[in-house]
Amino acid sequence: MADVIVVGAGLAGLSCAIGLQRHGLTVTVLEAADEVGGRVRTDLVDGFRCDRGFQLLNPSYPAVRRYVDLPALELQSFAAGVAVGGDAGTTTVADPRREPRLIGRSLLSGYVRPLEVARLAAWAAPALGPVPRLLGGRDTTLAESLDDAGVGGRLRDEILEPFLAGVLASDDGSTSAAFVRLLLRAFLLGTPGLPAAGMSALPRQLAARLAEPVRTGVRAEAVTGCSVKTADGELTARAVVVAANPTAGLTDLPRPRMKGLRTYWFATEEAPRADKLLVVDGRRNGPVLNTAVISNVAPSYAPPGRHLVQATTLWPTDATEAEVRIQLTRLYGRSAGAWDLLIRHDIHEALPEQPAPLVTRQPVALGDNLFIAGDHRDTASIQGALVSGHRAANAVATALSS
Ligand SMILES: Cc1cc2nc3c(=O)[nH]c(=O)nc-3n(C[C@H](O)[C@H](O)[C@H](O)COP(=O)(O)OP(=O)(O)OC[C@H]3O[C@@H](n4cnc5c(N)ncnc54)[C@H](O)[C@@H]3O)c2cc1C
Structure with a gap:
């Protein structure tokens, strides 16, 4: 019998299992799919x-720098910029710090209008300040926040909003402005990319650090106290972490949209x-x-x-x-x-969904040595999933040591 059973081998479950191992605990990870990774395959x-x-x-x-x-x-x-499709082909708008070769094209794009740029820069400025301050202010929806800051014109309509719609999987402006600033912070401080072997290389790297291989193809049918029911029988441990996707329904928590x-x-x-x-x-x-x-x-x-x-x-x-x-x-x-x-x-x-006001740290301890992890407990991102896994691991270690 392992000390802890983790249900789900997405990024949250894997980072939780690694954290538990670091605390000297033995871990069994159950994954319903045929491979680790969850939403990263x-x-x-x-x-x-x-x-x-x-x-x-x-x-x-930060969690990628720390754990990966x-x-x-x-x-x-990727290049640090976007190509914007318009009536006459595409024009390029790029970050002048990281893509100095593209400065000329950016200036000629028609999107660099001093007032619009200044207002957008003022709105985005908290993204580059300390995170506690970013999260400490009043949070509203993205649309309201941009309106209040006077951000408008082509820069908003033709670049910012189309770009964010893909990042947020939403185009109605209802997402928390604080969450958007957190994402912008990541884009301003780093240039995203793709692993040579595909995104699945990320969870595979984490899974390879586990002492006991993830048990793939094993679905948790129910979690009761510290017992997990599967098609092959019941497994028991000193604690259980549910790191299944947010709508798996293995806990009594409301399912996020x-x-x-x-x-x-x-x-x-x-x-x-x-x-x-x-x-x-x-x-x-x-x-x-x-x-x-x-x-x-x-x-x-x-x-x-x-x-x-x-x-x-x-x-x-x-x-x-x-x-x-x-x-x-x-x-x-x-x-x-x-x-x-x-x-x-x-x-x-x-x-x-990440509605306003943003809550970045939802409780991970559900009582009776049952814990929960996943991007829905932190922020909807790879960063949030990794952090939530480690938070759950720390909470388990504290509970089991007391
Ligand atoms: C299309 C797409 C684009 C994205 N783009 C980005 C991006 O650019 N940047 C970014 O930071 N984030 C992005 N994300 C978000 C990011 O991938 C997720 O936030 C993160 O992977 C969530 O990890 P998780 O471990 O919380 O959940 P999941 O990955 O959902 O893991 C849950 C795991 O639990 C397993 N499971 C469920 N039920 C059971 C059960 N009953 N028994 C056993 N196992 C079970 C599932 O099979 C799954 O493996 C994107 C996500 C998607 C889908």
Whole structure:
């Protein structure tokens, strides 16, 4: 019998198990799926690496810096900017500190209007200050917060909001402004990228640190006290951590509302752009929130001589693949009609909602040596999942030592 059973081998469950091991406790991790990773998985399709929903690893996340061996992941970085699709092709707006070569293009883009930039910079400024101060002020919805700060014009309508819609899996402005500033902080302090072997390399790296391999293909059917019922019988430990996805229903906690995303992965013979920029549609003229030539950023995602393009929309959606291809054709300035669809991922529950006011640290101890971990207890992100796992591990260690 292990000291602790962890249910779920997503990032929260894995980081929790590692934390428990560091406290000298023995751990059994049960995972219903056939592989670790939860919402961070990668499918291999015809030699292409297609992450289960387009996502990025930000090396500036404090928990990533602390708990992840980043060099081993061989992160391949995006350019620090966006290409904005408009009526006359795309224009580039990039961070002048990290992409000095693109300053000229940014200045000519038509988006760098002094008043709009100044107001946006003033609104975003807390993102670069101390986190406690960022979280300490009054929190409202993103839309209200931008309105109050007078942030508007093309910079907001055609860059900020289309970009954030893909990051937040939401385009209604209802997300907590404090959460958005936390995400902006990560984007301003680090340039996100993709591991050479796909996003699944991240959870695999964590799983490899466990003394007892994760028991995959084992679903927890019910958790009662310190016992976990599975199809093969009941397991008991001194404590149980439920690190299943937030709507798994293994505890009495209310289920958070979740937001979804759909990602199309296309194989192409030629790269439709040469750069490593994320492309957003400034006009929102179609369902695609963002698209990128992934193989420009991460050549390891495509077989030699071929290219990989992702296109992401909100989910649920009634948009058709034909509409997606039409929008991509416009954004890339060349036909996407004949691109091969490798796979489409519909992630119904990609991210828990983060309404205002933001609560970044929800309790992880549920009583009677039952604990909970997951991005829904902290923030809806890789950072939040890793932190929540370690918080739960610390809470278990304290409870078992007392
Ligand atoms: C499409 C998409 C894009 C994203 N983009 C980003 C991004 O760019 N940056 C970022 O920081 N974050 C992003 N995220 C969010 C990030 O991936 C998640 O916040 C994080 O992976 C959540 O980890 P978790 O461990 O809390 O939950 P999960 O990954 O959901 O893990 C829960 C695990 O529990 C298992 N499980 C469930 N029920 C049972 C059961 N009964 N018995 C046993 N096992 C069970 C599941 O199979 C799963 O493995 C994105 C997510 C998605 C889906």
